[in-house]
Amino acid sequence: MxxxxxxxxxxxxxxxxSAHAQAFDTRATAAFVMDQTTGTVLLDKNADEPLPPASMSKLMTTYMAFEAIADGRLSVDERLPVSQHCMDYGGSTMFLDTTDRVRVEDLLRGVIVLSGNDASCVLAEALSPVGTEAGFAAMMTDRARQLGMMNSTFANSNGWPAVGHRMSMRDLGILSSRLITDYPTFYPLFAEETFDYDGEHPANVRNRNPLLGLGIGVDGLKTGHTQEAGYGLAGSAKQGDRRVIFVITGLDSAQARAEESERIVNWAFRQFAQRxxxxxxxxxxxxxxxxxxxxxxxxxxxxxxxxxxxxxxxxxxxxxxxxxxxxxxxxxxxxxxxxxxxxxxxxxxxxxxxxxxxxxxxGGFNTRLRTAAEVLVARMMADDAPTAEAVAD
Missing domain, CATH: 2.60.410.10 (D-Ala-D-Ala carboxypeptidase, C-terminal domain)
Structure with a gap:
């Protein structure tokens, strides 16, 4: 054809x-910005490159947990045990230990608000077909492919640095959009600014999203940071009838992440109109x-x-x-x-x-006959066309 x-x-x-669109100059090493209302991609910088997503990959764990709740495999009031493996995670944590049995709803807040690596692990082991986080990571990769996220491969549930654990910024944008549209009843969790699980760890009760509460419409989703990945944010903001989804990574500080994210939100809403x-x-x-x-x-x-x-x-x-x-x-x-x-x-x-x-x-017989005749005539005309040498002579 x-x-x-x-x-x-x-x-x-x-x-x-309309004015000529000005290309947005971002300090992020990779970025993806989309107006969800119209599906218009506003910024694509290395958006399909698989990169370390850090804790932004927890969005995949929450999506699969929401799916499990929706289809009855998991209940928000169900209490899940904490394994030694999950307890041993460092970094961001809910400070869980093996004596705890934690409600699923608390674990979800622990992942979304507190970015708990241990909370992600507990959910992963509960949903894994083989009872291990590695088994759940394989499920994550398969489900990502089904959702059209072709540049995502998971080695764990929380973004802890691991060989081959990668996501592209476009994939994170796809996932963010699906979380908003597929699970609107759960989505408000991403806008919660604090969660005090047990009252014993006041140092980790605040959401790390720097744009919540600024009055610019931001209501999610997830920050990420490791030494390898730098500082990143998968975010969304709604102003009026428009919603923008943005994902950035590779910033060199939390301050730079906050500044760049706010710049992107303001640019996306101020510089464009729907047509x-x-x-x-x-x-x-x-x-x-x-x-x-x-x-x-x-x-x-x-x-x-x-x-x-x-x-x-x-x-x-x-x-x-x-x-x-x-x-x-x-x-x-x-x-x-x-x-x-x-x-x-x-x-x-x-x-x-x-x-x-x-x-x-x-077509029937007459159509086939007509088509055959047209092809034959076209070939005859092509054969009779003078060659370049004949024209020159």
Whole structure:
């Protein structure tokens, strides 16, 4: 099949009153920023590079714990034992020991608010098919692939430095978005600023997210820090009807992480406005059809198309339709046939799937005869075309 380019039909407005987008200059070694409301990627810096995620990988543990609660494998009131292995974790901790039996709800807060390595481990061993954290880490990797997180591999439940324990910033963005949309009843846990588990360890009762409580809409999600990874944050903020998800890593201090995160949130909300470009079901182009009762089929959007564009001045959105064609019949309405590729200066390109807007049945005898004749004529014309040497003579 050949790769075809087609200009979108005039129904898609391509010119908008907007400024040229300014590329955001971040100090992070890798970053991913997405407007969740429209799906527009605002910043992509080394976003697909697998990197040490530190405690940001605890988001995968919480996601799988939420899944287990939702399907009945785990209860928020269930009390889980603490193994020696979990107790022995250093770093951020709930200060659990082997005499404790801890409610799942407390463990979730211990992971989310206190970043407890021990709490993550307890949940992992409870959900592991073989009862070990290593077994749970293998589950994490498999589930990540199912969620489309192709650059994530887990060696433990909490981000403790380990060979091969890696996540990309885009994967963390995907995971953050899934936590928000799939488990809205649990998501408020990420905005809790304090959790005092037993009243005996006042030094570790505060959420490490530096943006909570600043009044800029931040309500999650998870910080991370190791010597290898540097300082990172997977965060989200909501202002009005818009929600932004951002992930950064590789900062050299907690202060730099706080400053860079706030800069990103302010930039994402202040510099962009939402623009509705086309409606779901709207035909944007036509694809050629091979051996069908019709010679073309419409390419349409599945959902309404909205993008973020810079909010002042003038700019032009460039768009093209790309598909493999001609498309062989039969074709069913709703089959994905191509993509709408949208480009705006200094922003990553956006790709939106396009589907057939009608059924096209396979042609009968007359269609096959007509197609064979067209192919034969095309070949004859190609054979009769003068060569370069003949033209020169």
């Amino acid at each position: 050949l790769r075809f380019l087609a200009a979108p039909l005039a129904a898609l407005a391509l010119t908008t009153s 509705d470009l086309a409606q779901g079901g709207q035909r944007l182009a036509e694809a050629e059809v091979w051996m069908g009762e019709a010679t073309t089929v419409g390419l349409a959007l599945v959902d309404d198309l909205s993008l973020l564009v810079p909010n002042t001045g003038n700019a032009t959105i460039e768009a093209e339709v790309v598909y493999n064609g001609p498309v062989e019949a039969p074709i069913a309405a709703g089959d994905t046939l191509g993509e709408l590729v949208i480009r705006l200066e200094n922003l990553p390109e956006t790709r939106v799937p396009l589907v057939a807007d009608a059924d096209v049945a396979a």
